[in-house]
Amino acid sequence: MKSLLINPVLNKEIKLRFRSFKGFLGVFFYLVALGIIAIGFIVVNTMYSQVAIFSPEQSRIMFMVLSVVQMALILFMTPGLTSGVISGERERQTLNILLTTPQSSTSIVLSKLISSISYLLLMIISSMPLYSIVFLFGGVSPSLLLTTFGYYLITMITIGSLGVLFSTLIRRTIVSTIVTYGLALFLTAGTAFLTIVFFEMFFYQNSQTVLPYFTAMVNPAIILISSFEPYMLQEIQQRTGIDFPLVASFIITYASITILSLWISIKKLRPKMKAKKGSGKHE
Amino acid sequence: MIETINLTKKYGSFTALDSLNLKIAKGTVFGFVGHNGAGKSTTFSILATLLAPTSGTAYVNGYDVTKEPKKVRNHIGYMPDFFGVYDQFKTVEYLDFYGASYGIPKSERDKLIPQLLELVNLANKKDEYVDVLSRGMKQRLCLARSLIHDPEVLILDEPASGLDPRARIEMREILKELKKMGKTIIISSHILPELAEMCDEIGVITNGKLVASGSVASIQKQLQANKIIHVRISGQLDQAIAFFEDDPKISGIIKHDKYEDTLLFSYTGTDEEQMDLLKKAILKDLQIVSFSEEETDLEDVFLEITKGVDFS
Numbered sequence: 305m306k307s308l309l310i311n312p313v314l315n316k317e318i319k320l321r322f323r324s325f326k327g328f329l330g331v332f333f334y335l336v337a338l339g340i341i342a343i344g345f346i347v348v349n350t351m352y353s354q355v356a357i358f359s360p361e362q363s364r365i366m367f368m369v370l371s372v373v374q375m376a377l378i379l380f381m382t383p384g385l386t387s388g389v390i391s392g393e394r395e396r397q398t399l400n401i402l403l404t405t406p407q408s409s410t411s412i413v414l415s416k417l418i419s420s421i422s423y424l425l426l427m428i429i430s431s432m433p434l435y436s437i438v439f440l441f442g443g444v445s446p447s448l449l450l451t452t453f454g455y456y457l458i459t460m461i462t463i464g465s466l467g468v469l470f471s472t473l474i475r476r477t478i479v480s481t482i483v484t485y486g487l488a489l490f491l492t493a494g495t496a497f498l499t500i501v502f503f504e505m506f507f508y509q510n511s512q513t514v515l516p517y518f519t520a521m522v523n524p525a526i527i528l529i530s531s532f533e534p535y536m537l538q539e540i541q542q543r544t545g546i547d548f549p550l551v552a553s554f555i556i557t558y559a560s561i562t563i564l565s566l567w568i569s570i571k572k573l574r575p576k577m578k579a580k581k582g583s584g585k586h587e
Numbered sequence: 588m589i590e591t592i593n594l595t596k597k598y599g600s601f602t603a604l605d606s607l608n609l610k611i612a613k614g615t616v617f618g619f620v621g622h623n624g625a626g627k628s629t630t631f632s633i634l635a636t637l638l639a640p641t642s643g644t645a646y647v648n649g650y651d652v653t654k655e656p657k658k659v660r661n662h663i664g665y666m667p668d669f670f671g672v673y674d675q676f677k678t679v680e681y682l683d684f685y686g687a688s689y690g691i692p693k694s695e696r697d698k699l700i701p702q703l704l705e706l707v708n709l710a711n712k713k714d715e716y717v718d719v720l721s722r723g724m725k726q727r728l729c730l731a732r733s734l735i736h737d738p739e740v741l742i743l744d745e746p747a748s749g750l751d752p753r754a755r756i757e758m759r760e761i762l763k764e765l766k767k768m769g770k771t772i773i774i775s776s777h778i779l780p781e782l783a784e785m786c787d788e789i790g791v792i793t794n795g796k797l798v799a800s801g802s803v804a805s806i807q808k809q810l811q812a813n814k815i816i817h818v819r820i821s822g823q824l825d826q827a828i829a830f831f832e833d834d835p836k837i838s839g840i841i842k843h844d845k846y847e848d849t850l851l852f853s854y855t856g857t858d859e860e861q862m863d864l865l866k867k868a869i870l871k872d873l874q875i876v877s878f879s880e881e882e883t884d885l886e887d888v889f890l891e892i893t894k895g896v897d898f899s
Contacts (some may be wrong), residue, residue, distance in 0.1 A: 403637055404637065404660055406660045576639060
């Protein structure tokens, strides 16, 4: 475990990522975007009211808006940060050399993922002061905030693992990036659309279907919103007739995708050699 | 030290490497010669555990590259023909990263890295960003990197490619130094005369097949049986051509493409027979201005050996 946490590739990735001006700019623009939304929300809500009051209910809505925007930003950034981690090294012709070092494929792949995620975490943690505005006005419990951040983390890791997977399998970064973005888009807009379509289709036929459950359970945005509006969960579970909690299905599905993606990445990073038989020592 | 047995690599129907058998003893500097796409880099990639062979086996230091790749990696220093560097690293950090990758403790790395930079003449560039180094410097840095874990075997794919003459000489001096250190080196280059000076043995590969191998001297001897002779003639060239064509040991008479008064042909006779040939030619009143043997170097050996091989 120690070798996984303190290892050269992770060190290198973090050093290079946080050293570059680009890394700083990323955090800067992230916070600017979120800040504009938070302050804009307050301005718009108080501008036309007679008394300049920002109620806890408004604060709660602002929290929701901020959270959804943050989720959108994460979904937007994770593919960009991870879909080039392996193919990028291949394109810069540094991968070959890296692969001739005795570092295990597991440690290379995990380091790449962890360093990308740590950068995303930096962004999210640095956005926390913005949330203090929400707490200033009340309306949201700290546990809800933690739950939200938990969903972010799961989403980041899973989308990130998919990015690493495509980056390993596809030779060119640009293709890998497009595929990862495509999949991220499908997991959000695509499944949301399908969920609605399925509901509409079967609602009028007065029959029950399990399909929307499956499209909803892989959608991080639906899961996130449902944590603010619990009736949504009940609605989905009632209408589909599946009692198993949707959030649990989300966690299980995403964990499985992550494990599978990372496992394939680790297997495919280096060429497949013959199975180990005997000692292999010659002469 | 390095051994390949019927090593074969196929890409679909294309055979990049065809039953390659090599045996390189410890401490030998082995030069691998061949045109682009002959299979040199494929061989090196397999030895460096980057590519799985289709069939056959390869051993480095007694370890099978497919069965114990991790052990092989600990024993080789590999320098690919094309490589990149992490631009945002400083020279020292670059080496430190790879040192750490080989599990060398920090305290040892701190001692080792200045020595390596000294060896490759980059000591004064230790705090420069890798990005700003020249091509030759990057090449030497990459060589230093491949030495960081003190491997017994060095696999150097075209280490002098793209370097200017001065940088090439520097690279050659470093390789001589490494040879003195007792490293087993397998090196490929298209600059053959340079290899000849450094290598104990040479292998020539074309279309994935080893067509000749042995000591530099023995390969050069192969060529000596077949020398190229230049004859400069003042006057009737046709008469001279007719005369030389009669000799059964002469073949491929052509006019020199630059000097119209000069003939070139390939000659397989001994030195004595060559003396006789010249005597007869003079007695025939051929008006010979000069009669000389072409200086041959490995470049010609290579061209000679690979002659008649279909490069398509």
